[in-house]
Amino acid sequence: MRQTFSIASYLAVKEVWRNRGRFLLVSLVIALITLLVLFIAALGEGLGNGNREYLSKLDADLIIFQAKSDNVIAASRLGRDRLAAVRRVDGVADAAMIGTSSASLILPGDVEPLKVAMLGVEPGRSGEPSVLEGQQLSTDLASEAIIDRNTAIRSSLAVGDTLTVRTTQGTRDEFFDLRIVGISEGQQFQLQPSIFVPFFTWDRIRSKSEAEVNSLTSVGNVILVKLQDPAQLEQVSQRLVSQVSNIESATLTKAIQALPGYSAQQSTLNTQGGFTLFIGILVIGGFFQIQILQKVAQIGVLKAIGAANPVVAFSSIIQIIVITVIGVLIGSLLTFSFSLFFPPTVPIVFNGTTSLIAIIALLLIGPLGGLVSIRYAVRIEPLKALGLSS
């Protein structure tokens, strides 16, 4: 076996090296496929991350929605009375209300206002992100804000600065100043950079319809629930739904899947990635098949002089692996180089696991594509290949 592998490697490497121009071209095709697949994966990760980042980083076990809101945060409206009722349910360790809305950050100079997700959170409870720099929010009514890293990068605002938020109150635009007390890690919500303000401040300054402007009732969107025992998730969830009227509960994963467009977007990108890999298999398979057809006589000679089938097969497999590895390496380096020049507004995230899965899939497409050609090479009859058959 060792002897077979040694001869096969020798033949494979010699052939690749002596025809390096031709093989490099195929590697470049694989590199381009790699570039495409990695970018699609990074785009999928970036878009998915942009949608779910805040929810996926929440320190909560369940999310309570208004009944029949289909777990869509924007469609759910919950009053403070429900929060009190949820907190009373057996098994609930803590509960916090959050409210979501959009706002525009007014930036100095002629810069376009930055559209952000403005989230109302309860200081010290689930929903308030931990700061990397500065302090947490102080009270429910403070005119303070935590901005996420994306907002900080895109607005150049820092801890201690005052930010101005523009919202629509009925039919009028109004401006509110908030002091930045902290900066958190990336916490995008539905593809927008985020700012976090104390819940009652949020309720005061968020955009409202004319009917809401004069309302005295404080309404949030969802309630985040932390359990005393996360293993009791199913039981507490059922208890919540039965004891608190007009609500439904969901896990974080379920809530992420219900984000508008999230599932459709991810499945579209996954399908694109899958098709690109499939095209890669066809391209590589086609190349090696043509190559084998061109060297039928040469393989015939090798077999006639005593090279066994495993030598021929291993030689082809080694070539395919070498060409694929070189192509994937070049493609990965190209992708990395290009990614350095992308602005932060492009939702591309190179996640280690996703990129690794894409790279492993790319490394597998070579041997998969070459399977037919290897089978063909093994079945070449030296007698026919050398024109000796009658």
Next chain:
Amino acid sequence: MTTYALETQSVIKTYQSESGTIQAVDDVSLQVAAGEFVALVGPSGSGKTTMLSILAALLQPTSGKVVLDGQDLAGMNDIDRVAMRREKIGFTFQANNLVPYLTAVENVELMLRLNNKLNKTGKLRARELLARLGLAERMHNLPGQMSGGQQQRVAIARALIHNPSLVLADEPTASLDTERAYQVVETFAGLIHEQKRAGIMVTHDLRMVEFVDRVLLIQDGKLVRIYTGHSEIMELIQGSRH
């Protein structure tokens, strides 16, 4: 009693075709001793290439025995026949002889590699053999950088380097001009005699049999005549010129 390197007994090869059974080789028995160079001649379609393929362990006869170094090729499975081709047989073909991405010396060394015998001595012998064949300056050339005659000489070196019992050549001069053809066959014959191999050359060109010890004439699959001795062979050559 003479011990032959190669001996066939009543070899028959038949093919089925739409028009019925074709007898490509019909009851051929022959013997070749070590150090003997034999030519297999005959008109086109006479069965000489089929016979060569059987001797080369590339084709199984329908019946009969092909005994090489005491082992019957006809009764062997595929794996054993591949091993026989690698260890006991040397080949040169009409064309596409060499592996195009290996240099002349690498092509010759390939036979040693396949037989797990590539050591310092083997490498030295490969170079010496190529030098003897007038290819000292071409050792590191790829086949595409050599003429047809030079390629045939590399193929001869490859066919002999692993000390096979039997050396087979299928129309080795087909793509060469007359002068180079004579040179190639003369060198081939010299090495076969010197290294005591059994050599068989299939050729349609009767002028090339000048350097062989015996000529076997095949017609319609049958061995019809054996020319032995220099005078008989020369008569055959003279006859072919008229």
